[in-house]
Amino acid sequence: MAANANSAVRATGPRCVALVGPFQSGKTTLLEAVLARTGAIARQGTIEAGNTVGDGSHEARHHRMSVELTAATTTFMGDSYTFLDCPGSVEFAHDMRAVLPAVDAAVVVCELDEKKIPQLQLILRELEDRKIPRILFLNKIDKANAGVHDVLQLLQPASRTKLILRQIPTFAGDLITGFVDLALERAFVYKEHAPSEVIALEGDAADREKTARFSMLETLADHDDELMEQLLEDIQPPRDKVFDDLTRELREGLVCPVLMGTAARANGVLRVLKALRHEAPGAAETAKRLGINGGGDAVAYVLKTQNTSHGRLSIARLLAGQAGDGATFVSSEDEAGRVAGVFKLVGQSTEKRGPAGVGETVAFAKLDKAKTGETLTVGKQAHAAVAKVEPFPPVLAIAISAKERKDDVKLGQALNKLAEEDPSVIIVHNPETHEVVLWGQGEMHLRVTTERLSDRYGVAIERRQPRVGYRETIRKGVEQRGRHKKQSGGHGQYGDVVLDIKPMPRGAGFSFEDKITGGVVPRNYIPSVEEGVIDGLKHGPLGFPVVDLHVALIDGSYHTVDSSDMAFRTAGRIGIVEGLPQCQPVLLEPIHLVEIVCPNDATAKINALLSGRRGQILGFDTRNGWEGWDVVRAKMPEAEIGDLIVEIRSATAGAGTFTFKFDHMAELTGRTADQIVAARRAAE
Ligand SMILES: Nc1nc2c(ncn2[C@@H]2O[C@H](COP(=O)(O)OP(=O)(O)OP(=O)(O)O)[C@@H](O)[C@H]2O)c(=O)[nH]1
Ligand SMILES: [Mg+2]
Numbered sequence: 001m002a003a004n005a006n007s008a009v010r011a012t013g014p015r016c017v018a019l020v021g022p023f024q025s026g027k028t029t030l031l032e033a034v035l036a037r038t039g040a041i042a043r044q045g046t047i048e049a050g051n052t053v054g055d056g057s058h059e060a061r062h063h064r065m066s067v068e069l070t071a072a073t074t075t076f077m078g079d080s081y082t083f084l085d086c087p088g089s090v091e092f093a094h095d096m097r098a099v100l101p102a103v104d105a106a107v108v109v110c111e112l113d114e115k116k117i118p119q120l121q122l123i124l125r126e127l128e129d130r131k132i133p134r135i136l137f138l139n140k141i142d143k144a145n146a147g148v149h150d151v152l153q154l155l156q157p158a159s160r161t162k163l164i165l166r167q168i169p170t171f172a173g174d175l176i177t178g179f180v181d182l183a184l185e186r187a188f189v190y191k192e193h194a195p196s197e198v199i200a201l202e203g204d205a206a207d208r209e210k211t212a213r214f215s216m217l218e219t220l221a222d223h224d225d226e227l228m229e230q231l232l233e234d235i236q237p238p239r240d241k242v243f244d245d246l247t248r249e250l251r252e253g254l255v256c257p258v259l260m261g262t263a264a265r266a267n268g269v270l271r272v273l274k275a276l277r278h279e280a281p282g283a284a285e286t287a288k289r290l291g292i293n294g295g296g297d298a299v300a301y302v303l304k305t306q307n308t309s310h311g312r313l314s315i316a317r318l319l320a321g322q323a324g325d326g327a328t329f330v331s332s333e334d335e336a337g338r339v340a341g342v343f344k345l346v347g348q349s350t351e352k353r354g355p356a357g358v359g360e361t362v363a364f365a366k367l368d369k370a371k372t373g374e375t376l377t378v379g380k381q382a383h384a385a386v387a388k389v390e391p392f393p394p395v396l397a398i399a400i401s402a403k404e405r406k407d408d409v410k411l412g413q414a415l416n417k418l419a420e421e422d423p424s425v426i427i428v429h430n431p432e433t434h435e436v437v438l439w440g441q442g443e444m445h446l447r448v449t450t451e452r453l454s455d456r457y458g459v460a461i462e463r464r465q466p467r468v469g470y471r472e473t474i475r476k477g478v479e480q481r482g483r484h485k486k487q488s489g490g491h492g493q494y495g496d497v498v499l500d501i502k503p504m505p506r507g508a509g510f511s512f513e514d515k516i517t518g519g520v521v522p523r524n525y526i527p528s529v530e531e532g533v534i535d536g537l538k539h540g541p542l543g544f545p546v547v548d549l550h551v552a553l554i555d556g557s558y559h560t561v562d563s564s565d566m567a568f569r570t571a572g573r574i575g576i577v578e579g580l581p582q583c584q585p586v587l588l589e590p591i592h593l594v595e596i597v598c599p600n601d602a603t604a605k606i607n608a609l610l611s612g613r614r615g616q617i618l619g620f621d622t623r624n625g626w627e628g629w630d631v632v633r634a635k636m637p638e639a640e641i642g643d644l645i646v647e648i649r650s651a652t653a654g655a656g657t658f659t660f661k662f663d664h665m666a667e668l669t670g671r672t673a674d675q676i677v678a679a680r681r682a683a684e
Helices: 027-037 058-063 090-097 114-129 151-158 203-221 225-232 239-251 269-279 283-289 405-421 443-457 523-537 565-583 600-612 644-651 670-683
Strands: 015-020 070-076 079-085 105-110 134-138 162-165 167-172 175-181 186-191 194-199 255-260 299-308 311-320 328-330 335-338 342-346 349-353 361-365 375-378 396-402 426-430 435-440 461-464 471-474 478-486 493-503 510-514 549-557 585-599 616-622 629-637 657-668
Touching: 015 027, 015 283, 027 070, 027 079, 027 105, 027 269, 058 443, 070 361, 079 269, 090 114, 090 443, 105 114, 105 269, 114 151, 134 151, 134 269, 151 162, 151 255, 162 203, 167 203, 167 255, 175 194, 175 203, 194 269, 203 225, 203 239, 239 255, 239 269, 255 269, 283 311, 299 405, 396 405, 396 443, 405 426, 405 435, 405 443, 435 443, 443 461, 471 493, 478 565, 493 523, 493 565, 510 523, 523 549, 523 565, 549 565, 565 585, 585 600, 585 644, 585 670, 600 616, 600 629, 600 644, 629 657, 644 657, 657 670
Parallel strands: 015 079, 015 105, 070 342, 105 134, 134 255, 162 255, 510 549
Antiparallel strands: 070 079, 167 175, 175 186, 186 194, 299 311, 299 375, 311 361, 328 335, 328 375, 342 349, 342 361, 396 435, 396 461, 426 435, 471 585, 478 493, 493 549, 585 629, 585 657, 616 629
8 A cells, every 4th residue: 555545635625725926927817717717707807808806906907916915715616715816026925925824725827937937936935935835837828839848947946846747738830739637648628718628649749748747757756665666667657646646745845736828718727726626735734734723713814904995804714613703803912803794705796604614714804903914713712823924124115194184193094004904014103204104015015005095095195205314413523602691571581501512433322411510500400401402403504413422511601580491491502503513514324234135147237236326245145045046235325225126126027125224324425415415405
């Protein structure tokens, strides 16, 4: 008996499958084909016609790309399947990354396009790291021709797991008209929007089938000694054994099969569904992978939380137990809410249904506090989070404000909701500039986020470049008197101070010292003098906050009746404001330590890019654990980092990215500094 006799048992119950892959590879089109093929929709829509289930939101239609997760449930041969159509753009990657822990398998839709290999590699790594069984679907075969032969040679570098070709194309002249399934050993001819038809396997196709099948078996035999012996002895392994191995090795993450087709014509789609049905694991294995022992209380993982016009909908997969109306969920942090409505989803269309059982993916309504990526439990005892997917650090920012003042509060609330749905959006309030800065994953991500603000929440906004954190400091010291005296009728105002202003080393900040002797400034007024100085430092002679200086109060005078906290505060401010221009003020700009990761064929371009942006390259290295990738480190002014991601992406076909960390403030003089100061003046 084969060692793996049990592993080939077909999974039962509802499945959940992610459709992932590089940008524009055809995931949404594949979902459409699957839904049409399984009867969930009457006709297959197209991206061009703008009538797909997948890109149903206003923003997705408008941009003709997926900008968020879409879930659609359908039935295939008596089993329920929920497909999660994930955006391919790296800017919306969090919507994909957050769902992966809870899926049984992923179909990775890709193209025969060398330029998209690094992106494919990024996605496959994510799946490999999370141990998600995966099938590659090589799409757009209609655009390929007889020139396409070694599919694996092109695709293999993207995968650390060995790929196995499950199908080879068959041709009529130069056109691909069908395929041979190497496990079934059957030839099929594609029919548009209909199941492929079995044809005789003969001639050239039969020869190619033998060679290709043999290499598929060889790869399988790497993990099956018995099969290896059979191959060595030239014994044809039984078909069941081949299917058993395909199943076991897929589930154990030892191999990644490659299927092919044309999603736009629904060609090759049935084979994908069959592979999922027979070979992919089900909810029981997934729960085991996540450390959930079944039975008992319901455990659900929130794939995505959405705020719709009907309130909050949480798309969740039930990994244990059962949950319906009235179920109260808790997360490890908080109560999540009480379910008021369970829905089956087919994209934007919702259909009310009964309680959800193990393995099902549904939308729960009214879980007011459930956030994307949370693990929820019914009952008092919260289950530990089954997965924690941290968003990638943000790479691009814009400053926004409500067009109309009256919308300020609404804007704040809407932003919070958007950040709960999409944790890769980060909102920062800058107290110094009073700006709301929206950080995200790229231009399109920020654009879509701001579109949602107006489309969904009706808040019109203005957007600007966020301000760079310039500062200024002084190069020499001065002693300066600050006097405030007002004698206008009755009670006057009197404060008089002498400040000793001195530069301090970089990073020292600000310090204040009381050097008054003999009570020439009474003790109780001294904190007010300091406050006045601090006030004056907020806006230096160049227009920026002043740092790295020491101010000592060395002398002054007071008036028994007219002196007050207010008067000394004003005197302190006058002293600093009048003193600073005499101290050779100089601009300081923030310099960050930048680390760029990129496929190594782009390293030279990245180096040039950094040098062109006043970057000081510290060196580059191979990226640890990432074959074919480099890391480039540099110090760069914040002003030059602004839209750096846009250029990095264009130099790396979207695969490169960067992180940054504040390093130090550096003096900036000359033309660039003059321009910054002039721009600041003009803005005031
Ligand atoms: N020739 C051909 N074009 C296809 C096929 N499948 C999809 N397309 C086209 O490829 C483009 C992208 O298709 P989508 O289905 O939106 O791809 P996607 O992977 O969902 O895109 P994102 O979600 O934005 O990453 C559209 O113009 C489709 O019409 C196919 O099988 N053959
Ligand atoms: Mg899509």
